[in-house]
Amino acid sequence: MWNRNRKEEDFTPKPVGGPPPAASELAKEGIPMSTLPSRSPEPHHEGGRSAVLGKSVILKGQIISREDLTIDGEVEGSVELKEHRLTIGPNGKVKASVKARELVVIGTIHGDVEISDKIDIRREAKLVGDIKTARVVIEDGAYFKGNIDIVRQEAGRPATSTLAPAPAPSTPALKPANQASSASTSSPSALAAGAADGKR
Amino acid sequence: MKTSAELETRTSRGLEQFCASLDGRAGLKILDLAGASQSTISFVTGQGHSLYSEDFMMQLEECFGEGGFNENQADPVSAERFLQGALGFPPDGFDGALVWDVLENLGSGLLMRVVARLHAILRPGASLLALFHAEEQKAPAPAFSYRIQDRRTILMTPRGARRPVQFFNNRNLERLFQDFQSVKFFLTRDALREVIVKR
Numbered sequence: 001m002w003n004r005n006r007k008e009e010d011f012t013p014k015p016v017g018g019p020p021p022a023a024s025e026l027a028k029e030g031i032p033m034s035t036l037p038s039r040s041p042e043p044h045h046e047g048g049r050s051a052v053l054g055k056s057v058i059l060k061g062q063i064i065s066r067e068d069l070t071i072d073g074e075v076e077g078s079v080e081l082k083e084h085r086l087t088i089g090p091n092g093k094v095k096a097s098v099k100a101r102e103l104v105v106i107g108t109i110h111g112d113v114e115i116s117d118k119i120d121i122r123r124e125a126k127l128v129g130d131i132k133t134a135r136v137v138i139e140d141g142a143y144f145k146g147n148i149d150i151v152r153q154e155a156g157r158p159a160t161s162t163l164a165p166a167p168a169p170s171t172p173a174l175k176p177a178n179q180a181s182s183a184s185t186s187s188p189s190a191l192a193a194g195a196a197d198g199k200r
Numbered sequence: 201m202k203t204s205a206e207l208e209t210r211t212s213r214g215l216e217q218f219c220a221s222l223d224g225r226a227g228l229k230i231l232d233l234a235g236a237s238q239s240t241i242s243f244v245t246g247q248g249h250s251l252y253s254e255d256f257m258m259q260l261e262e263c264f265g266e267g268g269f270n271e272n273q274a275d276p277v278s279a280e281r282f283l284q285g286a287l288g289f290p291p292d293g294f295d296g297a298l299v300w301d302v303l304e305n306l307g308s309g310l311l312m313r314v315v316a317r318l319h320a321i322l323r324p325g326a327s328l329l330a331l332f333h334a335e336e337q338k339a340p341a342p343a344f345s346y347r348i349q350d351r352r353t354i355l356m357t358p359r360g361a362r363r364p365v366q367f368f369n370n371r372n373l374e375r376l377f378q379d380f381q382s383v384k385f386f387l388t389r390d391a392l393r394e395v396i397v398k399r
Binding site: 136137139142150 | 237357
């Protein structure tokens with residue numbers, strides 16, 4: 001009772017540098033790919049930024065990202081996040097080879113997967129393809145068909161020395177001829193090459 | 201012994217023999233037809249081997265239908281599609297196979313083709329672990345999904361009920377695996393016959 005007014009005051013939002021976007025705005029499907037704070041089912045604890053490929057996006061081609069990425073749409077081709085985490089959201093359907101530091105699968109992957117640290121395959125997930133990783137966690141109910149090869153990590157070095165090097169930072173993103181404007185990204189570190197279609 | 205409401209464990213001499221056949225070697229390729237599970241993955245990869253997971257029963261049910269799939273298995277086109285999907289591996293690719301109880305659920309024609317395919321994809325000297333009911337089942341019996349807890353213990357997760365399509369006695373089993381080098385039986389208290397077959 002004593003501190004009632006005080007408490008209300010404490011919890012009053014204090015905008016700094018302009019009003020932040022409303023949560024509903026961030027979550028709506030109208031933002032298929034962005035570097036807004038992640039809305040993925042897997043919270044990111046590292047405080048880093050994360051790109052999101054929304055569930056209404058279909059992308060054919062090559063994705064190279066130098067930040068964490070959540071795919072909740074459809075991707076066909078290849079996905080490479082050398083030092084970062086890739087999350088395949090519940091609506092995500094990836095038909096691609098995947099290289100990343102860490103992988104969380106809630107949706108579907110068809111393709112070989114090479115992960116330098118850890119793969120987390122959740123209950124609802126479906127993964128068909130061969131896995132090379134240092135660690136794997138698979139929940140009961142997850143569907144996995146393929147080979148699992150555990151690559152022991154050398155001290156102080158990532159396990160997968162066979163990871164292809166990331167392209168030079170100056171490499172421009174290849175613009176597909178029929179790339180839909182809704183599938184653009186504001187992130188300078190997420191490059192997508194190929195064809196992307198916004199599906200409404 | 202029940203460890204939780206769902207999971208049962210059983211001590212397995214067959215599994216112990218299977219693991220012994222892999223001892224002293226690393227980097228082997230093991231095929232597991234029970235579908236992926238954390239415990240089997242951890243166990244096999246912990247021994248330094250790679251593991252190929254395949255949910256054979258799920259493929260079988262998807263291909264031939266859950267109910268009355270005995271007759272459907274006779275269709276040669278479906279059978280070939282199933283074999284390609286479930287066991288479409290190059291020859292001599294595996295050093296061991298965990299087949300569990302799946303062979304009981306195959307009709308005669310498909311069974312022979314599956315065993316021939318297993319023979320082809322295993323390297324000479326490789327071991328295969330299979331389980332068979334030691335008594336004929338007149339009614340659907342509880343079915344399980346099998347996982348490895350340790351080299352002597354199998355974890356069993358209930359997976360509905362099924363009546364095995366075929367019943368095998370020792371003689372049938374010897375005939376079934378006649379192209380293999382040897383067949384070794386372990387009869388257990390719970391009327392489950394564990395079989396180690398050497399390619």
